[in-house]
Amino acid sequence: MDLPLSTLQTIRTVAERRSFTAAAAVLGYTQSAVSRQIAAAERDLGVALFERAPRGVQLTRAGGLVLRQIVIALDALDRAERMLADKPRHVRRVRVGAVSVAGTALLPRSIAALRQMEPDLEISTREGTTPALVRGVRAGTLDVALITGRPPFRSPDQEHPPLQQHTVIDTALALAVPSASRHAGPEPVTLESLEGESWIASRSSEDEPQLGVWPGLPGRPTVQHWTRDWATKLGLVAQGAGITTVPADFLPAVPPGVTITRIDGVPAEIRRVSLAHARDLDPTVVASLVRAMREAAATLVTERREWT
Template sequence: MDFSDVSLVALRVFREVAERGTFTAAATSLGYTQSAVSRQIASIERAAGASLLERRRDGVRLTTAGQVVLRNAARVLDQIDATTRELAGLPAEGGTVRLGWFPSAGAVLLPRAIASLRRSQPAIRVVSREGSTPSLVRALRAGTVDLALLASAPPFRPLDAESPTLELETLIERSLMLAVPTGHPLAAGDSVDVAELRGQRWIAGPAAGEDTLMGVWPGLDERPEIAHTARDWLAKLHLVAAGAGLTTVSASLAGAAPPGVRIIAVHGGPQELRRIVLARLPGRLTDAAAHLADALRTTVP
């Protein structure tokens, strides 16, 4: 086992594969061919004297040895990046925090937290990126984000089976809500019974990597009529405003609803809880990450 000849390119490729979950996605992100990615992974596995990735039909998963290499590779690459920034006269990486966030967090929670942090800690630089839960969990493991803001639904299972276990902090837990056009009969009250949702037209989109339709009220005892499909939550809400159908929203999005949309509660069925959680690797946070975490806690709607 000899890592003295392992290149920084190989380390970066390995981290990208670990984060993206497939060789193909890593190649696309880096602008490499898939064969070039495979060669870099082969070189680092030769140096390790062990298989670092378990190849599966749905992508790759880190082996125990891979977790060790990734943890140390992330540390080395962060130090190199910090050195590069310092030599270029840019702010030190210690003043930067990298945040991943679930799609609808960008409508309300993220802007509020960044604005709050800018007022209290103007020297801290926040770099953020939107992503699905699986991709952000991999990014945490790969060390390319420091914190991940995630949405979670029952039964609130662990985010992954890797070690060490991610630390999760529930920022808020509220019931799922319903977005209806203001002119719709269901908009007359503050809530509706779940039975009144039968026969409605829905605006929905598939959850990343799942068959679940995000936007349809869970547990309906009928096959829903999907009038429009959209992944973007703002697009869904504007379609609701246009009278095109109904969609579900987290309570945190209520303040971002455009004119023409009413956000109401649903009762009469199982309680549909949703959590916003802050995830990170165990260990001490940097000062910048700790300040951002505080801003998220205090500004969660």
């Protein structure tokens, strides 16, 4: 395989983003330049690396085999650059991806704990959806990912071998309501009492539902505000602009004017946060990550109970 370094980086980025256009934006190329690089690589290798579809691209079987070797080569070059830069050999690096809900409080506290456990561990982070983060782990641009799942908690993708997963915490969903609203009073909140309410929600994608409207709410709820940012969501609730579904255990202290409450008479809606990684990741690093994240989650739960 005799491909330029830039082409190797392009193949890996397209595999992760599943889109020539998205990969071009990340790499600073035009979409046509990315297409030309991939086409040239496919001609040189004599195989198709990607299957084109209206909604994006996905790796072929041959593309998956090529990608694994590309990841090994790029990681080796990265290590060589660090050695030439005279960086201490004991320094290690882990690239962590996290869904937005984990990034509000769980991820920062986990990093603080990791710095105590592994002072020589370099940590970089980035946010994304669960499907995008899983693709990042598969493509080798992430080492681990904090992802969310719903019962029955299947593998996050269909590829083999499956990624290894470690449960960080299971939590029940709750509601964030304005403290001045009737839902914050002594009367229990029921599905019927939520009829006609305005909701604050995140837009869902085809492969990942987002939080906002309570799952299974009957009728056609009105979503008045769309945002993925948790500070914005809670700020809107505090101002009486609507209500929203929250994973209460992961939130930092809520702002004044917001009350966290539960819905009576319905089964608990459980969400799981897991740490996913490839099977060849250093087991000592994995153990430290899992321990730090579980400890951070336990601390958040304790604090949550103290201020409710």
